[in-house]
Amino acid sequence: xxxxxxxxxxSRLAALIVFGVLASAPGARxxxxxxxxxxxxxxxxxxxxxxxxxIAKNLRCLVCQNESVADSNAQLAGDLRRQVxxxxxAGRSDDEIYRFMTDRYGEFVRFNPPLxxxxxxxxxxxxxxxxxxxxVVFRVVRQRSRMPLDDEPSPGPL
Amino acid sequence: MWKxxxxxxxxxxxxxxxxxGLNPNRxxxxxxxxxxxxxxxxFSLTDVLDPSRSVSNAxxxxxxxxxxxxxxxxxxxxxxxxxxxxxxxxxxxxxIGVDWSIDHxxxxxxxxxxxxxxxxxxxxxxxxxxxxxxxxxxxxxxAPETFLVDGAGRxxxxxxxxxxxxxxxxxxxxxxxxxxxxxx
Numbered sequence: 001x002x003x004x005x006x007x008x009x010x011s012r013l014a015a016l017i018v019f020g021v022l023a024s025a026p027g028a029r030x031x032x033x034x035x036x037x038x039x040x041x042x043x044x045x046x047x048x049x050x051x052x053x054x055i056a057k058n059l060r061c062l063v064c065q066n067e068s069v070a071d072s073n074a075q076l077a078g079d080l081r082r083q084v085x086x087x088x089x090a091g092r093s094d095d096e097i098y099r100f101m102t103d104r105y106g107e108f109v110r111f112n113p114p115l116x117x118x119x120x121x122x123x124x125x126x127x128x129x130x131x132x133x134x135x136v137v138f139r140v141v142r143q144r145s146r147m148p149l150d151d152e153p154s155p156g157p158l
Numbered sequence: 159m160w161k162x163x164x165x166x167x168x169x170x171x172x173x174x175x176x177x178x179g180l181n182p183n184r185x186x187x188x189x190x191x192x193x194x195x196x197x198x199x200x201f202s203l204t205d206v207l208d209p210s211r212s213v214s215n216a217x218x219x220x221x222x223x224x225x226x227x228x229x230x231x232x233x234x235x236x237x238x239x240x241x242x243x244x245x246x247x248x249x250x251x252x253x254i255g256v257d258w259s260i261d262h263x264x265x266x267x268x269x270x271x272x273x274x275x276x277x278x279x280x281x282x283x284x285x286x287x288x289x290x291x292x293x294x295x296x297x298x299x300x301a302p303e304t305f306l307v308d309g310a311g312r313x314x315x316x317x318x319x320x321x322x323x324x325x326x327x328x329x330x331x332x333x334x335x336x337x338x339x340x341x342x
Contacts, residue, residue, distance in 0.1 A: 062189070062299035062300075063299055063300055075258075075260050075290075076290075076293075076298075076299060076300065079289070079290035079293065079294060080294065082289075083291075083294055102192070103192065104192070104193065104294060104295065104296070104297035105189075105192070105297050105299070106189060106190065106191070106192040106297075108189055
């Protein structure tokens with residue numbers, strides 16, 4: 001949204017805006033995440049809070065493994081939630097946060113792994129199975145349609 | 159021909175899947191650490207026993223060492239404590255402890271130093287990870303976890319669950335010898 005608008009503006013004004021954003025970034029970085037968390041334990045910035053909830057939902061708690069970092073009460077999950085909050089407040093992107101986690105815990109930490117060469121089987125398996133199933137159904141239907149109809153009254157025993 | 163082969167092939171695939179998936183000896187929670195073979199994350203924390211002293215792994219560069227993550231709240235760590243003490247007595251490698259504080263407070267520091275004074279201290283130094291940052295950097299999922307770092311500062315091996323003498327002999331000693339050979 002902001003990029004599209006910047007195209008319309010005179011270039012000098014655009015440069016000023018870019019400078020302003022860059023200049024404010026170190027200030028934001030210096031802030032501790034704790035100072036930006038309200039009484040309910042939520043980030044004061046609703047955009048950051050929404051991103052936080054989305055990321056925490058997509059990270060696996062390594063202790064309980066079938067729970068997300070958002071749902072888990074484990075010690076590690078709490079530490080990871082704080083880590084995600086701190087990184088969001090420091091202005092890091094979602095991708096950077098996911099990379100931080102996979103560098104330390106492996107791809108397993110993501111509930112929603114990205115589509116890559118090594119995750120092709122995970123994402124492709126449902127479609128492969130669908131094709132196999134469709135093939136089986138097609139064969140069975142074709143075979144049955146070739147069979148003589150058996151709803152014609154057969155001659156009963158004499 | 160296909161009528162016989164296809165179901166048979168499907169059967170073989172299922173047998174292999176079940177043999178792997180239902181194997182009772184397989185630990186389904188075991189996770190390969192992406193940090194194996196990578197540089198050990200740097201940390202610089204205060205000493206549990208003396209807050210004015212700092213414990214950092216930068217000073218261990220060039221040395222093979224063991225890093226053990228524990229906490230006073232961790233029951234399994236209590237189980238491995240005697241094994242760690244016995245290993246420390248052998249003076250083979252320095253054992254660096256990382257005390258993972260569960261409540262992010264100073265109480266853990268007091269509890270940890272009391273425990274070490276009472277039951278013995280196997281560590282050459284114990285770092286106090288008050289907010290769990292070092293623990294996250296090392297990809298720790300729980301305590302106890304024990305890492306082996308080689309002379310080039312790379313993580314060679316990670317062991318999850320309480321350390322025993324048997325595990326030490328089987329998994330650690332050969333790797334320590336190999337790391338020393340490579341470093342010499």
